[in-house]
Amino acid sequence: MSFYRPLNTTYKLSGRVLIVPVVSVGNVAQLAADLLIASLELDRVGVFDPKHLVPVVGAREDGTAGLTTPIELFGEANSRIAVIQQRSPVLKSFKQQFTDTLLEFIRNSGSISSGLHGRGRHV
Numbered sequence: 389m390s391f392y393r394p395l396n397t398t399y400k401l402s403g404r405v406l407i408v409p410v411v412s413v414g415n416v417a418q419l420a421a422d423l424l425i426a427s428l429e430l431d432r433v434g435v436f437d438p439k440h441l442v443p444v445v446g447a448r449e450d451g452t453a454g455l456t457t458p459i460e461l462f463g464e465a466n467s468r469i470a471v472i473q474q475r476s477p478v479l480k481s482f483k484q485q486f487t488d489t490l491l492e493f494i495r496n497s498g499s500i501s502s503g504l505h506g507r508g509r510h511v
Contacts, residue, residue: 390437391436391437391489391490391492391493392434392435392436392437392461392493393434393435393436393437394433394434395432395433395434395435396431396433396434398465399433399434399463399465400498401461401463401470401497401498401499402497402498402499403468403498403499403500404463404467404468404469404470404499404500405468405469405470405499405500406470406471406472406494406497406499406500407421407424407469407470407471407472408472408474408490408494409421409471409472409473409474411474411476411477411478418473418474418475421471421472421473422449422473424469424471425462425471425473426449428464428467428469429464430462430463430464430467430469430470430471431462431463431464432460432461432462433461433462433463433470434460434461435457435459435460435461436457436458436459436460436461436472436493438457438458438459438476439482440478440479440482440485440486440489441458441459441474441476441477441478441479441486442458442476442477442478442479443458443476444457444458444475444476445457446475456475457475458474458475458476459472459473459474459475459476460472460473461473470499
């Protein structure tokens with residue numbers, strides 16, 4: 389599996405603001421990402437290879453069939469905002485590899501990236 393697999397082949401990240409939460413104490417960044425996803429009515433448009441993350445699977449929050457995975461991309465054709473939702477931490481032995489792969493994806497996507505963590509915002 390490649391690092392990213394689109395579920396909506398017409399959705400493109402180019403020119404959109406990409407928000408990336410940082411897994412942290414209390415899951416504040418993930419909760420903020422969930423709030424953005426729900427408030428902006430973003431759809432799951434892609435999934436990422438979870439091999440670098442702690443395995444986790446759960447029911448979809450939006451009531452649709454299927455499962456959530458450790459890391460997914462949410463967006464909407466009419467929104468300039470896209471959100472990566474990471475639900476589990478990176479495995480210690482894969483932190484650098486995951487970071488390098490994610491940064492390469494972001495650089496190649498043509499998006500404008502922004503990270504969220506529990507203590508503030510990084511651009």
